[in-house]
Amino acid sequence: xxxxxxxxxxxxxxxxxxxxxxxxxxxxxxxxxxxxxxxxxxxxxxxxxxxxxxxxxxxxxxxxxxxxxxxxxxxxxxxxxxxxxxxxxxxxxxxxxxxxxxxxxxxxxxxxxxxxxxxxxxxxxxxxxxxxxxxxxxxxxxxxxxxxxxxxxxxxxxxxxxxxxxxxxxxxxxxxxxxxxxxxx
Amino acid sequence: xxxxxxxxxxxxxxxxxxxxxxxxxxxxxxxxxxxxxxxxxxxxxxxxxxxxxxxxxxxxxxxxxxxxxxxxxxxxxxxxxxxxxxxxxxxxxxxxxxxxxxxxxxxxxxxxxxxxxxxxxxxxxxxxxxxxxxxxxxxxxxxxxxxxxxxxxxxxxxxxxxxxxxxxxxxxxxxxxxxxxxxxx
Numbered sequence: 319x320x321x322x323x324x325x326x327x328x329x330x331x332x333x334x335x336x337x338x339x340x341x342x343x344x345x346x347x348x349x350x351x352x353x354x355x356x357x358x359x360x361x362x363x364x365x366x367x368x369x370x371x372x373x374x375x376x377x378x379x380x381x382x383x384x385x386x387x388x389x390x391x392x393x394x395x396x397x398x399x400x401x402x403x404x405x406x407x408x409x410x411x412x413x414x415x416x417x418x419x420x421x422x423x424x425x426x427x428x429x430x431x432x433x434x435x436x437x438x439x440x441x442x443x444x445x446x447x448x449x450x451x452x453x454x455x456x457x458x459x460x461x462x463x464x465x466x467x468x469x470x471x472x473x474x475x476x477x478x479x480x481x482x483x484x485x486x487x488x489x490x491x492x493x494x495x496x497x498x499x500x501x502x503x
Numbered sequence: 504x505x506x507x508x509x510x511x512x513x514x515x516x517x518x519x520x521x522x523x524x525x526x527x528x529x530x531x532x533x534x535x536x537x538x539x540x541x542x543x544x545x546x547x548x549x550x551x552x553x554x555x556x557x558x559x560x561x562x563x564x565x566x567x568x569x570x571x572x573x574x575x576x577x578x579x580x581x582x583x584x585x586x587x588x589x590x591x592x593x594x595x596x597x598x599x600x601x602x603x604x605x606x607x608x609x610x611x612x613x614x615x616x617x618x619x620x621x622x623x624x625x626x627x628x629x630x631x632x633x634x635x636x637x638x639x640x641x642x643x644x645x646x647x648x649x650x651x652x653x654x655x656x657x658x659x660x661x662x663x664x665x666x667x668x669x670x671x672x673x674x675x676x677x678x679x680x681x682x683x684x685x686x687x688x
Contacts, residue, residue, distance in 0.1 A: 319508045323536070326506035326513075339576065351508070355575055355615060356539045390540055393523065395607035396614060417605065417673060422580035425664055429542060429581060445521075486602060490580050494639050
């Protein structure tokens with residue numbers, strides 16, 4: 319941020335009076351520009367013993383497999399966002415169950431939320447997907463998953479499936495987790 | 504938003520190519536300014552049979568009672584945000600348990616998250632609170648609560664306490680819910 323989005327004058331980056339961390343400040347009009355984490359919402363669509371995955375057609379991680387998920391928009395709920403992303407990326411309608419994983423990614427200012435869902439009908443590749451397919455546990459392309467959030471959610475799902483109990487899992491992904499996942503590249 | 508925060512030129516509000524909703528667009532530098540919901544994180548601090556509430560020293564709803572909660576900041580986790588807000592508003596440390604309510608407020612682009620927590624030690628009024636106190640169920644100032652999210656979380660807590668089972672409650676607050684809560688004023 320270089321300029322005030324309200325009045326167009328240059329901003330500074332400093333701690334406002336009474337605050338405890340730096341913000342982008344406009345001396346001209348007095349606006350304080352707060353910046354906050356964004357939610358990535360999506361689903362884990364299930365059909366019988368198989369899970370649905372999408373192969374990404376766009377950066378980042380083009381060509382790698384992911385769950386349908388994306389940035390929550392204004393004026394929608396978390397459940398609506400998860401269902402919309404599933405329609406857009408997998409051309410699929412789902413019946414959404416519980417919130418299943420909530421993963422904090424503080425180094426990139428994101429909160430990732432995946433809902434368990436039952437696939438309801440057909441599916442296909444939306445414009446952001448190269449292909450969409452169903453996988454048994456032993457078929458999951460573990461070495462070609464897009465993000466550590468996806469691997470963690472899938473591993474928790476297959477572990478929980480043995481008991482049939484799917485509690486909410488809250489966890490964090492650290493820069494070290496990411497480095498381990500993506501390697502040094 | 505009137506000006507591009509990257510280059511300072513005026514922005515337009517229109518649907519970008521390949522998108523399905525209007526965004527603030529900068530024709531000069533090409534930046535698309537996405538806007539997304541914000542998370543409000545906090546706790547329901549419990550000591551024995553009592554719950555902790557804070558009376559707000561600031562707008563909105565100054566003088567009304569609330570749970571300690573506020574906007575999640577960049578570079579922190581949801582649990583860290585909830586604990587920080589509790590320290591700031593109630594000068595209290597807490598041991599955080601599960602996520603307890605997740606309430607979507609799509610008309611104001613917020614997602615409200617309250618974690619159940621055990622109060623660990625002293626408390627007091629932080630700069631954003633007029634007073635902080637513990638309440639038995641029959642003492643809760645139901646007619647002087649700040650927001651419908653707070654009333655809903657407290658009512659669910661006292662209902663669940665009978666069984667000792669505290670599942671995550673996901674719900675939405677609609678404009679009609681708000682109107683009913685705040686009245687026509």
